[in-house]
Amino acid sequence: xxxxxxxxxxxxxxxxxxxxxxxxxxxxxxxxxxxxxxxxxxxxxxxxxxxxxxxxxxxxxxxxxxxxxxxxxxxxxxxxxxxxxxxxxxxxxxxxxxxxxxxxxxxxxxxxxxxxxxxxxxxxxxxxxxxxxxxxxxxxxxxxxxxxxxxxxxxxxxxxxxxxxxxxxxxxxxxxxxxxxxxxxxxxxxxxxxxxxxxxxxxxxxxxxxxxxxxxxxxxxxxxxxxxxxxxxxxxxxxxxxxxxxxxxxxxxxxxxxxxxxxxxxxxxxxxxxxxxxxxxxxxxxxxxxx
Amino acid sequence: xxxxxxxxxxxxxxxxxxxxxxxxxxxxxxxxxxxxxxxxxxxxxxxxxxxxxxxxxxxxxxxxxxxxxxxxxxxxxxxxxxxxxxxxxxxxxxxxxxxxxxxxxxxxxxxxxxxxxxxxxxxxxxxxxxxxxxxxxxxxxxxxxxxxxxxxxxxxxxxxxxxxxxxxxxxxxxxxxxxxxxxxxxxxxxxxxxxxxxxxxxxxxxxxxxxxxxxxxxxxxxxxxxxxxxxxxxxxxxxxxxxxxxxxxxxxxxxxxxxxxxxxxxxxxxxxxxxxxxxxxxxxxxxxxxx
Numbered sequence: 001x002x003x004x005x006x007x008x009x010x011x012x013x014x015x016x017x018x019x020x021x022x023x024x025x026x027x028x029x030x031x032x033x034x035x036x037x038x039x040x041x042x043x044x045x046x047x048x049x050x051x052x053x054x055x056x057x058x059x060x061x062x063x064x065x066x067x068x069x070x071x072x073x074x075x076x077x078x079x080x081x082x083x084x085x086x087x088x089x090x091x092x093x094x095x096x097x098x099x100x101x102x103x104x105x106x107x108x109x110x111x112x113x114x115x116x117x118x119x120x121x122x123x124x125x126x127x128x129x130x131x132x133x134x135x136x137x138x139x140x141x142x143x144x145x146x147x148x149x150x151x152x153x154x155x156x157x158x159x160x161x162x163x164x165x166x167x168x169x170x171x172x173x174x175x176x177x178x179x180x181x182x183x184x185x186x187x188x189x190x191x192x193x194x195x196x197x198x199x200x201x202x203x204x205x206x207x208x209x210x211x212x213x214x215x216x217x218x219x220x221x222x223x224x225x226x227x228x229x230x231x232x233x234x235x236x237x238x239x240x241x242x243x244x245x246x247x248x249x250x251x252x253x254x255x256x257x258x259x260x261x262x263x264x265x266x267x268x269x270x271x272x273x274x275x276x277x278x279x280x281x282x283x284x285x286x287x288x289x290x291x
Numbered sequence: 292x293x294x295x296x297x298x299x300x301x302x303x304x305x306x307x308x309x310x311x312x313x314x315x316x317x318x319x320x321x322x323x324x325x326x327x328x329x330x331x332x333x334x335x336x337x338x339x340x341x342x343x344x345x346x347x348x349x350x351x352x353x354x355x356x357x358x359x360x361x362x363x364x365x366x367x368x369x370x371x372x373x374x375x376x377x378x379x380x381x382x383x384x385x386x387x388x389x390x391x392x393x394x395x396x397x398x399x400x401x402x403x404x405x406x407x408x409x410x411x412x413x414x415x416x417x418x419x420x421x422x423x424x425x426x427x428x429x430x431x432x433x434x435x436x437x438x439x440x441x442x443x444x445x446x447x448x449x450x451x452x453x454x455x456x457x458x459x460x461x462x463x464x465x466x467x468x469x470x471x472x473x474x475x476x477x478x479x480x481x482x483x484x485x486x487x488x489x490x491x492x493x494x495x496x497x498x499x500x501x502x503x504x505x506x507x508x509x510x511x512x513x514x515x516x517x518x519x520x521x522x523x524x525x526x527x528x529x530x531x532x533x534x535x536x537x538x539x540x541x542x543x544x545x546x547x548x549x550x551x552x553x554x555x556x557x558x559x560x561x562x563x564x565x566x567x568x569x570x571x572x573x574x575x576x577x578x579x580x581x582x
Contacts, residue, residue: 053373053375054372054373057372081344081348081391081392081395082344082345084344084384084387084388085344085384088379088383088432089384092379092383092428093375093376093379093380093384096375096379097375097376100372101372104372125431125434126434127431127434129435130432132435133434133435134432136431136432137383137428137429137431138428140418140427140428141379141421141424141425141428143417143418143424143427144418144420144423147418148554263439
């Protein structure tokens, strides 16, 4: 298969591209002129987007891809006034341009990536932040394309992810430094439930979805949204204990020293349907040891 | 009151500004450098948007408006690849920048304008075209602002509108030319139901909504969407008869000479709640005679 991937400089896409190329697929990554492509599988083919939709259409027509995996996004937990344009352009306009190019080049399927943060308070739609709102907005724009054209558009909603090679400033990386240094860390009270998945499980969700879409000649998945969700959801405080056990280390955390952040998600959305056929393969303990 | 209005060069906003200023309000219109401001009430104050969000925030802080009426939109019945960016920028990004400026300047209420075309097939959401999809997407983005800030955001969804001074190429202008020239016109079979409202009724919906929002200290209207819908919905073919009667003229129309357009709306959405307290004041016949 020929697959176009966006967000290739990110943690999830890098791992997914690795798997896709090793399985014999041809991967085309859309990057920006300033993108750092180190660490992306060397057989990946790159296209630098110049922002012009007509050029993107021409490129798509040349590739004639089977499908698109859209993992690019601008994530900002909180935004400033001057971030507004970048959030709309990255998270809505870019995806719209990809869909436009897809329908003009007979792309068969399109896997979009959403977030649990579209569901604050476990609601059908309530965005945690502007980032999550732009993700929701893009799904609404996409509806125009899949209602009027033959394109099998689905969304996979992710919550937290982790694994080896993850350089993002997230909890396990924070704790790794903490365990090594023996320093003390003040955190929130720690009662927020964490739903975190290991990278190989995430990658599997995408490859499963690709296989389903490839066989789905009736477009029966069109417009569906699925999730990747851990079977070991637990409060942050308990997660710290699992981490200590898995790594045989001690974390010097003072719980409650910091407040929860504004619109902290205390209980991640639990109403999503998992990707058909997917289940968590790697236990949290095992995953922490591998990371 | 100080009210900021967008889309002031358009048919509806021009009439609304007239009413607002005549009622003693101070109206500030946000325009673009190339906007033609002729025909807009001469007491209107103008601000030329340069696209910079921080400048827009500064301007909003200086005005310290009570509310915003957002009527600007880029309408395209069908779009081309190269229109994609303009649709997202005009219909999503501009509104987002307005909301950003609103929350930073304590704007109390924000009336957004939507379209019946967000409801193809009378569905909860199914966009007729990309224009309608961007309207829906903007409502999603807005939810972030009204869920997290004190801003009373409502949407008024309009379908067809008409009245004196309307220069848009719409059905009544078309028929006026036809009646005068005596020429022959080929149209679609004409069974599509038309829901069209007269401009003074439209303006009244906005002024009613403003009054409700001004008194609504509990933000109880926050996130609501209302419609302006005619009590005289009828097929286009019948509308032609009403027109002939109202104007004492004959329209030489050959029905069925043209096909319906792609995704023609045969039956406009009828599930919207009208603006509280609003009802149609001007009969269709009367309105046609006044136009």
